[in-house]
Amino acid sequence: MRREEIKVCVMRVGGTNCDAETQRAFQDLGVQAEVLHVNELVKQGNLLDYNVLVFPGGFSFGDYVRSGVIFARSLSVKLGKEIETFVDEGRPILGICNGFQILVEYGLLPGFEGVTAYPEATLTTNVPQGFKCQWIHLKNENKGKCPFTSKIPKGKVLRMPIAHGEGRFLFPVEKEQQMLQKLIDNDMMVFSYCDENGNVADGKYPTNPNGSFHDIAGICNREGTIFGLMPHPERAMYWWQQPDWTRQKQMAQYGDGKLVFESLIDHLTKKF
Amino acid sequence: MNPDIYVRGKTTFKMYEVALSEASETQLSEVNHKLALGLSMQEMQAVKAYFKTEGRNATDVELQTISQTWSEHCCHKTFRGKIRIGNKEISSLLKTYIAKATREINPPWCFSVFEDNAGIVKFDKGYGIAAKVETHNHPSAVEPFGGAATGVGGVIRDVLGVWADPIACTDVLGFGPLDYDYNKLPVGVKHPKYVYMGVTAGISAYGNNMGIPTVNGAIYFDDSYTGNVTVYCGCIGLLPLNKFRRNAQSNHIILLAGGKTGRDGIHGVTFASAELTEESEEVSRPAVQIADPIEEEKLKRGIIEVRDRELASAITDLGGGGLSSAVGETAEKFGCGVSVALDKVPLKYPGLAPWEIYISESQERMLLVVPPENLDLVMAVFEREDVEETAIGTLIDERRLHLAFRGETVADLDMEFLFDTCESTKTAVIETPRLAEPEFAEPENPSETLMQLLSEPNIASKEHVVRTYDHEVKGNTTLKPLQGKYAGPNDAAVLKPLDNSWKGLAVSCGMNPNYGKIDAYWMAASAIDEAVRNNLAVGGRRIALLDNFTWGNPEKPERLGSLVRxxxxxxxxxxxxxTPFISGKDSLYNESPLGPVTPTLLITAVGIVPDVRSTVSMDLKEPGNLLYILGETYPELGGSEYYRLKGFLGKSVPKLHATKARRTYYNLTKAMGEGIIKSCHDLSEGGLAVAAAEMAFAGGYGLELDLRSVPNKSVARNDFMLFSESNSRFLLEVAEQDCSEFEELIRNKACAPIGKVTKGEKLLIRGLDGKVVVDAVLAELRRSWKKTLSMEVQGE
Structure with missing residues (x-):
């Protein structure tokens, strides 16, 4: 598949608000990316015209009840069939921030045994509590299954901003060790919070900014095709988005967030 | 008193008529009070005369409509009315001072000023920048979270109301001291800490949910804000100027889009134009609206599409006064009349009387005017966004305001009458407070004083609050409010709004409420200088200003006098x-059982950065570079944070030498353009010492400075040199090899190198006698600065 043939659907609904910059990141890398309201997709019935589905950040339906839950439920009613096909065919799905919350609430992530009817994990209120907008460090933990990090060496430290109030990834307490083991065994760990030298946060604030279990910042499903993360790669796309670019004499043209988008596109151009 | 003055209308729904034509003054006053009209006797008499001529009773809808339209909040009686001061008469503060400045400067880049909900200036590639700042003080005092959230929502709608896509928010807040003694708190006044938590949470909730970055702001603490919390919410928008539509005409349809209408926010404007009292809580709680940012987010999407497809002929927001001001003002603007069916307005719940529907300030509603042939297209746009929209009326030729409910007329007013009566005359006197300069000995250990100053709430890091605002959403914030690893305080935020342009937008603010206690003139002058300084410091130029006044009761001559000043x-x-003013707003009557608010002028500055790649941040960049001070230091400590720390107010308020400053700024801008300024920080609260400390701990490098080199006018004490808050000053970092070029460009006697950036971990300052007066470790300075408002000291 040629780069310019790749079609990305950035799906939005009331309260989605990171769609434009997410679209821009894809377009800048030479693929087609469209922002589509879920109502439009339902009306046109054209979700399967796209190769990639992206849930960008925001506060879908105000994140009332619990982050992502209303959108996830309404989506499974409105577009459940198409999404099932999307997943079965191994077409990539990306969820950023609220998008990650939606994927978890939908049962698409972690997806140990495929899509589940009820969520197997949660992204809940930060510890310490409160919304936080800050640049953090991430370590790539993936050994090669996740196409979204295919161009990122394992162990590489990346920088991206977070901006959320509910990003603490948790498994049910009684199963957490067992589920963690599954994540690791199946190479579903993707990003974890670390310090600038790549040392794991080990739950310590502020290196781990939200109290996530095992410093989890991003995971993929068993097949690697569905990827969710709390940090915002689309806000770490260009040099001028970096928090300290005025300190640098020479700035790389792109930020680390680009690697996520580039990895995916590279994977698609090779695979299909 | 004759109770028969109130007549139940012969309608199937609840409506009252009031027989005004024979009413006595006592009765007029009673009607005014009972219906909470908030009108003066002079105005009540005018209303009476009108209905006498019409030969009929007034309906409650009509009286409420008049009340809203004539309220201070809607027609700005004080700013537009006459003011007598000594034997001088000022015909209108707005025309005589604010708008006059803009008219005289008359820059070609102003697109629309003082006309609509927000001012618009030209930007780049056919785009314009819209800007507006609002106050939401009264609602925030009664319900901090809701008041602040709806303040943000309201100002975003102001920007949508000129067809602009909101791209950034600002917020400037004033609170009482967080450690205020509970026992001293009068009944009905909420504790500053509660207000602080609620207001900041409200701002964060609305801006974050809508996905608009909150990029600039300030938080001030002052005793007078205890009873009168001050909440300024600002919004910046972007619009393609060729899509700006303002050509409605009669037979165009009035479309109401967005949230449903309920009883929330009834009498918000009359409430905002009155003093807060013990009963405000009980009486005014319904006047505070309920916020739903997601509704507004959807509404925004619809409006931007309607704009881009050029489907509507006018737009305005529903803010203060609800439908009554939006509908009336729209008709008035286009020289039309209007006919509206109030029963078409979608309601949250049944049972609202027509007058309630008409003046409700339920949030997230916008009014569009649509040519009939485009109606279906516009409705389809909103439906896709899951936004409710309803055609509620039309513009008509006849200059009448005609409102109907279930087919029956509930109001029929002459437009000329409705919009012609905002004339008032108020008296002002200028009072000079009796103040003296304090006398006290120089502190023995200025390092310690510096630490204390850094911990003062007005200077201390606001990181704990700033991080709860998403300042990066949309991915276009190139200079963030907090700089680098140690989160230093940048002077302004810079945005890169267009993908295909390097042109940036610098957003800054200035506010010096403490100076106003000495002299409102110099307080205002300093606020403008500070806003401009902050903007210049990051590389902004071609600056436009917004003015926002928060004052006490203007009926009191000395309060009005300071407003005039x-x-x-x-x-x-x-x-x-x-620097022209492009938009402004006033909030008066800020009085509580604790007294009036200290006169507070907020100036917001919006500048252009010709190329964001040349933006300058405030953190020190490299050891070996020289640090210059630009601008003269005077012994001006009246109203300073240093005096406040010592328990004084003083008298010697910082003055402004505007013509001189302008030359300085011009040359500074040139030097910035050459890229030879490595870092720049403006000197404000806490003066030279605080600015130097902030630059040092933000960059992680030390400084060695010498006060003997600081250009000054008879400053004879080290503490005054360190902490004077004289205006128009900057600290600039320049590499050694660029020094001669820099000095050539600046050509200013009041510019001198005062020291060097060092590898060390210390701030060292030599005093006027050559001895070290400040010797402090950066990490400790930073800790002092961060601890006050932070739950925990981070990153250490």
Whole structure:
């Protein structure tokens, strides 16, 4: 598949608000990316015209009840069939921030045994509590299954901003060790919070900014095709988005967030 | 009193008529009070005369409509009315000072000023920048979270109301001291800590949910804000100027889009134009609206599409006064009349009387005017966004305001009458407070004083609050409010709004409420200078200003006198700087059982950065570079944070030498353009010492400075040199090899190198006698600065 043939659907609904910059990141890398309201997709019935589905950040339906839950439920009613096909065919799905919350609430992530009817994990209120907008460090933990990090060496430290109030990834307490083991065994760990030298946060604030279990910042499903993360790669796309670019004499043209988008596109151009 | 003055209308729904034509003054006053009209006797008499001529009773809808339209909040009686001061008469503060400055400067880049909900200036590639700042003080005092959230929502709608896509928010807040003694708190006044938590949470909730970055702001603490919390919410928008539509005409349809209408926010404007009392909580709680940012987010999407497809002929927001001001003002603007069916307005719940529907301030509603042939297209746009929209009326030729409910007329007013009566005359006197300069010995250990100053709430890091605002959503914030690893305080935020342009937008603010206790003129002048300084410090130029006044009761002559003084300064400084005002707003009657608010003028500055790649941040960049001070230091500590720390107010308020400052700024801008300024920080609260400390701990490098090199006018004490808050000063970092070029460009006697950036971990300052007066470790300075408002000290 040629780069310019790749079609990305950035799906939005009331309260989605990171769609434009997410679209821009894809377009800048030479693929087609469209922002589509879920109502439009339902009306046109054209979700399967796209190769990639992206849930960008925001506060879908105000994140009332619990982050992502209303959108996830309404989506499974409105577009459940198409999404099932999307997943079965191994077409990539990306969820950023609220998008990650939606994927978890939908049962698409972690997806140990495929899509589940009820969520197997949660992204809940930060510890310490409160919304936080800050640049953090991430370590790539993936050994090669996740196409979204295919161009990122394992162990590489990346920088991206977070901006959320509910990003603490948790498994049910009684199963957490067992589920963690599954994540690791199946190479579903993707990003974890670390310090600038790549040392794991080990739950310590502020290196781990939200109290996530095992410093989890991003995971993929068993097949690697569905990827969710709390940090915002689309806000770490260009040099001028970096928090300290005025300190640098020479700035790389792109930020680390680009690697996520580039990895995916590279994977698609090779695979299909 | 004759109870028969109230007549139940012969309608199937609840409506009252009031027989005004024979009413006595006592009865008029009683009607005014009972219906909470908030009108003066002079105005009540005018209303009576009108209905006498019409030969009929007034309906409650009509009286409420008049009340809203004539309220201070909607027609700005004080700013537009006459003011007598000594034997001088000012015909209108707005025209005499604020708008006059803009008219005289008359820059070609102003697109629309003082006309609509927000001012618009030209930007780049056919785009314009819209800007508006609102106050939401009264609602925030009664319900901090809701009041602040709806303040943000309201100002975003102001920007949508000129067809602009909101791209950034600002917020400037004033609270009482967080450690205020509970026992001293009068009944009905909420504790500053509660207000602080609620207001900041409200701002964060609305801005974050809508996905608009909150990029600039300030938080001030002052005793007078205890009873009168001050909440300024600002919004910046972007619009393609060729899509700006303002050509409605009769037979165009009035479309109401967005949220449903309920009883929330009834009498918000009359409430905002009255003093807060013990009963405000009980009486006014319904006047505070309920916020639903997601509704507004959807509404925004619809409006931007309607704009891009050029489907509507006019737009306005529903803010203060609800439908009554939006509908009336729209008709008035286009020289039309209007006919509206109030029963078409979608309601949250049944049972609202027509007058309630008409003046409700339920949030997230916008009014569009649509040519009939485009109606279906516009409705389809909103439906896709899951936004409710309803055609509720049409513009008509006849200059009448006609409102109906279930087919029956509930109001029929002459437009000329409705919009012609905002004339008032108020008296002002200028009072000079009796103040003296304090006498006290120089502190023995200025390092310690510096630490204390850094911990003062007005200077201390606001990181704990700033991080709860998403300042990066949309991915276009190139200079963030907090700089680098140690989160230093940048002077302004810079945005890169267009993908295909390097042109940036610098957003900054200035506010010096403490100076107003000495002299409102210099307070206003200093606020403008600070806003401009902050903007210049990051590389902004071609600066436009927004003015927002928060004052006490203007019926009290000395309060009005200080307002006049502040307006004079606005004119003088804006014309000297050639920085036009493009929009403004006033909030008066800020009085509580604890007294009036300290007169507070917020100036917001919006500048252009020709190329964001040349943006300058405030953190020190490299050891070996020289640090210059630009601008003269005077022994001006009246109203300073240093005096406040010592328990004094003082008298020697910082003055502004505007013409001189303008030359300095011009040359500074040139030097910035050459890229030879490595870092730049403006000197404000806490003066030279605080600015130097902030630059040092933000960059992680030390400084060695010498006060003997600081250009000054008879400053004889180290503490005054360190902490004076004289205006128009900057600290600039320049590499050694660029020094001669820099000095050549700056050509200013009041610019001198005062020291060097060092590898060390210390801030060292030599005093006027050559001895070290400040010797402090950066990590400790930073800790002092961060601890006050932070739950925990981070990153250490």
């Amino acid at each position: 502040a307006c004079e300064a606005c004119y003088d400084v804006a014309t000297a700087f050639r």
